[in-house]
Amino acid sequence: MRLPKTSSLGIRLPFLRAPALPGLGPGPMTRLLGVALTAAFWALTLAAFAIALAFLFTIFLPLGPLGLTVTAGDEGTSVPVPRAYILFALGAIVAYLGGFAFILRNLRAMVHTLRIGDPFHPDNVRRLKQIGLTLAVVTGGAWIGQTLVSRLVRGALEPPSLFDLVTPAFSVLVVFVLAQVFREGARLRRESELTI
Amino acid sequence: MAIRVQLDRILLERRMSLTELADRVGVTLANLSILKTGKARAIRFTTLDALCRELDCQPGDLLVWTPGPQDLGSDEDPDGNDPGSK
Numbered sequence: 001m002r003l004p005k006t007s008s009l010g011i012r013l014p015f016l017r018a019p020a021l022p023g024l025g026p027g028p029m030t031r032l033l034g035v036a037l038t039a040a041f042w043a044l045t046l047a048a049f050a051i052a053l054a055f056l057f058t059i060f061l062p063l064g065p066l067g068l069t070v071t072a073g074d075e076g077t078s079v080p081v082p083r084a085y086i087l088f089a090l091g092a093i094v095a096y097l098g099g100f101a102f103i104l105r106n107l108r109a110m111v112h113t114l115r116i117g118d119p120f121h122p123d124n125v126r127r128l129k130q131i132g133l134t135l136a137v138v139t140g141g142a143w144i145g146q147t148l149v150s151r152l153v154r155g156a157l158e159p160p161s162l163f164d165l166v167t168p169a170f171s172v173l174v175v176f177v178l179a180q181v182f183r184e185g186a187r188l189r190r191e192s193e194l195t196i
Numbered sequence: 197m198a199i200r201v202q203l204d205r206i207l208l209e210r211r212m213s214l215t216e217l218a219d220r221v222g223v224t225l226a227n228l229s230i231l232k233t234g235k236a237r238a239i240r241f242t243t244l245d246a247l248c249r250e251l252d253c254q255p256g257d258l259l260v261w262t263p264g265p266q267d268l269g270s271d272e273d274p275d276g277n278d279p280g281s282k
Contacts, residue, residue, distance in 0.1 A: 190237075191237050191238065194230060194235060194236050194237035194238070195236070195237060195238040195239065195240065196223060196227045196228070196230060196231045196236045196238075196239050196240065196243050
């Protein structure tokens with residue numbers, strides 16, 4: 001619907017002027033992100049490495065089934081956990097931490113391109129796709145793991161519901177959409193480079 | 197790309213090197229080479245203006261349209277690849 005044109009009253013309200021754009025480009029938030037990502041990456045990497053060592057030790061050490069006690073409320077359910085399950089659990093934790101460390105590694109690389117003023121580098125498209133895939137695998141794997149554990153200690157732990165996958169699924173979708181946006185950005189960057 | 201940049205011919209006629217033209221126009225030699233070899237995707241009016249001024253020619257002397265079968269309605273594919281490079 002077109003609104004009728006009105007004549008200007010000739011009044012200018014200076015405080016309604018469009019504000020000057022703040023300094024564009026990498027700023028303190030980018031640096032903070034870089035530091036936070038680096039700290040998180042190394043923390044996860046070291047944790048994954050430590051658990052991987054524990055996994056290797058468990059392979060070679062003669063361990064019998066561990067009797068783990070899972071407590072729900074006042075009662076506790078004692079569940080014998082065979083060595084294979086322990087190995088599987090350790091492996092799953094290494095994969096979980098390693099997956100997030102991989103995501104953080106890609107995010108660090110992307111923040112680096114942001115700091116050098118080249119965020120639409122073509123490599124960032126690949127990195128975002130890798131982040132999306134890794135997120136899907138890690139969160140899906142964690143959900144499956146929780147389902148298996150809840151079946152192992154049936155009655156003591158609630159199995160996860162499908163609704164628990166909604167937020168991770170949306171996150172994965174957002175990442176893949178961003179990958180397409182960055183793909184278009186990389187194309188525009190290329191066009192800009194070849195504009196003399 | 198159906199648009200051809202006839203920089204070679206005009207430089208020969210004016211007896212000017214690409215390096216000298218780059219210095220006069222204020223464009224890097226690398227970018228001028230991209231223009232000369234037909235890899236450029238676009239040219240700014242300011243650059244075209246500077247080229248015409250230094251070469252004492254018209255834009256139509258520099259830019260020529262020669263359509264070929266692959267150039268009619270073509271565009272790079274969504275992955276940013278130039279079909280001409282395949």
